[in-house]
Each structure stands twice: as C-alpha cells, then as structure tokens.
Amino acid sequence: MVLRRAGTAAAAAAVVTVGLIGVVAVGTFAASGTAGTRSGAATLSTGTVPAAYQPLIQQWGTLCPEISPPMLAAQLYQESGFDPSAKSPAKAYGMAQFLEATWATYGVDANSDGKRDIWDPADAIASAATYDCALAKDVSRVPGDRQANMLAAYNAGPYAVIRAGGIPPYRETQGYVKNIQSLARSFTAPEPATGVALSAQAAGAIYFAQTKLGTPYLWGGEGLPSQSGRFDCSGLTQAAFASVGITLPRVANDQWYAGEHPSRDQLRPGDLVFFANDLGDPRSIHHVGIYVGGGYMIDAPHTGAVIRYDRIDHRDYIGATRVTPDGAGALPVRNADGTITSGQGPAKT
Numbered sequence: 001m002v003l004r005r006a007g008t009a010a011a012a013a014a015v016v017t018v019g020l021i022g023v024v025a026v027g028t029f030a031a032s033g034t035a036g037t038r039s040g041a042a043t044l045s046t047g048t049v050p051a052a053y054q055p056l057i058q059q060w061g062t063l064c065p066e067i068s069p070p071m072l073a074a075q076l077y078q079e080s081g082f083d084p085s086a087k088s089p090a091k092a093y094g095m096a097q098f099l100e101a102t103w104a105t106y107g108v109d110a111n112s113d114g115k116r117d118i119w120d121p122a123d124a125i126a127s128a129a130t131y132d133c134a135l136a137k138d139v140s141r142v143p144g145d146r147q148a149n150m151l152a153a154y155n156a157g158p159y160a161v162i163r164a165g166g167i168p169p170y171r172e173t174q175g176y177v178k179n180i181q182s183l184a185r186s187f188t189a190p191e192p193a194t195g196v197a198l199s200a201q202a203a204g205a206i207y208f209a210q211t212k213l214g215t216p217y218l219w220g221g222e223g224l225p226s227q228s229g230r231f232d233c234s235g236l237t238q239a240a241f242a243s244v245g246i247t248l249p250r251v252a253n254d255q256w257y258a259g260e261h262p263s264r265d266q267l268r269p270g271d272l273v274f275f276a277n278d279l280g281d282p283r284s285i286h287h288v289g290i291y292v293g294g295g296y297m298i299d300a301p302h303t304g305a306v307i308r309y310d311r312i313d314h315r316d317y318i319g320a321t322r323v324t325p326d327g328a329g330a331l332p333v334r335n336a337d338g339t340i341t342s343g344q345g346p347a348k349t
Contacts, residue, residue: 051280064133070187096128179330202270204244253285259327276318
C-alpha cells in the first residue's frame, strides 16, 4: 500500500462530523442507491477499462443499436477481467472467452493483420460485438427490451428467447441479464453536474470505519479475531459495507466496479476513492479508502500505520465509486488465481 502522510486529525474529524450531519439532514435516502437509467448514455467512464482497449470498446460498442460501449465493457470484464490471455476450464479462450468452434464463425480480423487471433485484444473485442449483434438479429422479432433479449440469447441461446417470447424463465439467464445491465452503469460516464442518489448504506459504512480509527494496519487483514481485528485497505472497505448488508469483492481493483463513478466535484461521504499506479489502467489500482467529505477519507494506509483520516488529493488518485447493492451484486466471483467461476454466461456454442 502507498505511504501517505496523515492529515490533521482535528480538521479531518471536523470534516467528518459536518459531512455526516449533512448526510443525516438529507432525511430521505435512496433505498438502494441506484441511479435511474440514463437515456442515450453510451460513453465509457474514464479509468474503467485499460486505456489501450478504450478506443476499441468505444468503437465496436456501437456496432448495432442493441449494444453500447459500457455494456460491451461489462461483458468483457465479466468474462475475463480484460485479460487477453484468459483461459477457462470449458476451453474458452481470450478476453472474450470464445470457444474455438464459435470463433470459427464469429471471429473478426479487426486489425487487418491477415489473421483472426482469438488471443488478440483487437480481434476479441470486435468479435464479441459481432457475436452480440448476430444474436440481436436472431431475436429481433421478439417483443420487449431488445438489449435484454440479446443478453438472454447470449446466455441461453436465441431459440430459448424465441420460444419464451422474451427472457426465458431461467434463474441463471434472468440473473445474467440483470447483472450485465447493472454492471454497465459502472462503465458509463457520469452526466455533467448530475449527482447520484445518496444511500443510507453509505452513512453506515462510514460509521463502521470510524469505529476502527486507530486500529493497526495488517496486510491481508479482514478484521478477524485471529487477526486481532486488524485490516488492510480493501479489507476495511469490504467490512464497512458488509456491516450494512452489501457484499464487496476482497481486492480494491474489483471493488472499483461496484457502482457508478462520480466525478471529483460530485463526491459525497461514503463513496469509495481509489488510487492506481497507472491512471490509464484500473487493473493497477493499489489502494482504496472511504470518502468522508472535505477532501478526506478514512483508510488503512500501510504497514506501521493505523486506520486514520487521510487527504485524497494525490497524484495516483484514479477516481471514485458510489457503491450500490445492484452494482456490488453484479460483480463476478474471482478466484485467488484470477479466474472467474461465476457471474458469466455459459461458454459460447
């Protein structure tokens, strides 16, 4: 974790007190903290995908009306975490996790190098969009939300959608559609000067973190009795939101996708704030804290320090996430080795 200078404790405490008074004074909280659907929002939010892939996802995410760059990004993140070398036990390969038989039909030579390479990010991104649009065409006569029907076809196959006259009554398929559309909000650029609903959970998470002030840092700490109640940065944020019923992933760069990304001037108490080694690549996120207002956060900074108030204005600040139950619930489950074992549709056939 990055070494930081602690801010003035008294000043930070005053900021938190004022911030929380402001939260309480709102009086009414959004039940889920989930923003309403934005009409026509199709631009990727800065820092949500590796910079090398952003132009490709933005380009191919407009291949047909049923997809969008944020939705395509959400699929690729669920499939591989943007890892072009990903492999699955089902023998699906590359960033978009294609089976070889499906790749033979839908693979695209997007960079015109003379070959369709399942491992090449440019080809994989283009092919994922091509496959989505082919499915959208297959179910184009089915009534209802065209994007939802396309996602259902991706998960269950187009014939299942056609037979059902919409999203089939399969729990896995319904969950997949909901998860991708929820996760897509995390990849969508925020509208200028527009806040996202504040949630009661955010205030509860801050309260939990405040009760841990002064606790010594522990690398890998999750607050367990065997760890003497100590935390590292993402262990603290995970426990803080668990205290209000929201399950976050264990590591910071996965927590980054648990909701929408307010701009710096839209920050509110309870937002998670993130720091990265490479501001163009969210996979390099190395630190997270809970924003408390006035430019301060509560965080577990590094070995030898304690949970404390720190300023957020550092050169490695990459952005913030406003955690929502839907956003957190849409995230894939990632194993210790980086592979994903749930949250995906079945391998393409």
